Amino acid sequence: MTIKPESTAADIAKAVAGGQSSALAVVEAALARIKQHDTILNSFTDVTADRARARARAIDADIAAGKKVGTLAGVPFAVKNLFDVAGLPTRAGSKINRDHAPAKRDATLIERLEAAGAVLVGALNMGEYAYDFTGENVHDGPSRNPHDTTRMTGGSSGGSGSAVGGALVPIALGSDTNGSIRVPSSFCGIFGLKPTYGRLSRARSFPFVASLDHLGPFARSVTDLALAYDAMQGPDADDAACTTRGVQPVTPLLGESIAGLRVAIAGGHFQKNVFPEAVEAVGHVAKALGATGVVDIPEASRARAAAYVITTTEGASLHLGRLRKRPNDFDPAVRDRLIAGAMVPAPLVDRAQKFRRWYRAQVMELFKSVDVLLAPATPCVAPKLGQVNFTLDGVEMPVRANIGLHTQPISFIGLPVVAVPVPLEPLPIGVQIITAPWREDIGLRVAHALERMGVVSAPPPRGL
């Protein structure tokens, strides 16, 4: 077969394993496409071409020798630059961390994807220290939206959204503390999975907020998302929060019927502060799934507030030493937020953590009567780069702080979410498919059904 820029990981792996294409040819095509388009998209901060070629040759040698190869044989992928990549300093979007010694070992999730045959081709741009919803970066420049390069990718995993949305690679990894996988998925028109808190190892990635940090994949199809997710599952003693549950593969279950699943639309907080396109996108998905009921998630606005408090204070604590020693080397906007976070009184943080447990119990009650909740991934399609304010429900609000209004109350209690792209014109927008903890299988099955119905899809990059 001919590998095209939009070829899925599943098709690539099949072609490589079957001898219709070499892994090296696939990797060379990806490197050429990165070279051609990334001067505009600015999604990569490092391209690991030599490493990728060596890895691809090794896969081709294995195939020639008749050895069994993994489910992602020859599939190029890239990672947000907060993942350790052996030989590179883990910059985490910052200027300061560039002075760190190069990482000695890859992050666990990179090791697991490569064990399945995938080939790392580089590290991706991101908002500084992941405290960002825009994908803009003062040190490296903004990553750009592949559908309109004058617009934001969303953040903080902006390079991940741009690289997959621009079809430079079929799979990328990112992190999500308050929405940083789901927001770029929405703005860049791709699929993203924020798994259950603790499902995927965070070992050897640069942290932001230990209470809320998740890692997960982006892809252009649900099958690719599931293939990457399955390859990365499993316990890891190097991440204190990582589950001890065994691997629960989802790929074999994707085709199962979704009949009988109880799907509801999230009401209240999730129906406020939205532009018409977000309402339209949720409407399309709800209609396709036959969902008419609206369920109110109790105290979701307060959950968002508590997530904000925990984020700003844990983030401040993480960076306290750097704020003292190198304040002028931060993005000023990030620095000023972190300094403010250091000044929040401790009882508010304690109460936010206690509220988190209370809120979790309420939401778990809700999951006794529903299996799936639908909510907007973002209030709007991708704003213009540099846009400061938007008007929501008649109120002028800062873009940066409010893009994650609908993602924060969900990640706050670690619920798994598949962000699915609804290809509206002229720009796509995402919907959150939210399920109970450890039920990624349900979310991915629903996403797969929507994809087969033609309701959700990753549109070809229109801005390239």
Added chain:
Amino acid sequence: MAEPLDDYIDAVSKALALPVEDAWRPAVRANLEVSLRLGRLVDEFALPDETEPAPVFTA
């Protein structure tokens, strides 16, 4: 004229040995106002005394 939070910012800055240059102060103040407003939203919600956080720590 001094803003209401300025004395607090000065005191915490000193207590934490955390520099806040004059040029940064308006943005720090604005961010702190947001954090405290959202913190109040959490604070005013009555929780049972027995409520505990859900720490990851395992003994």
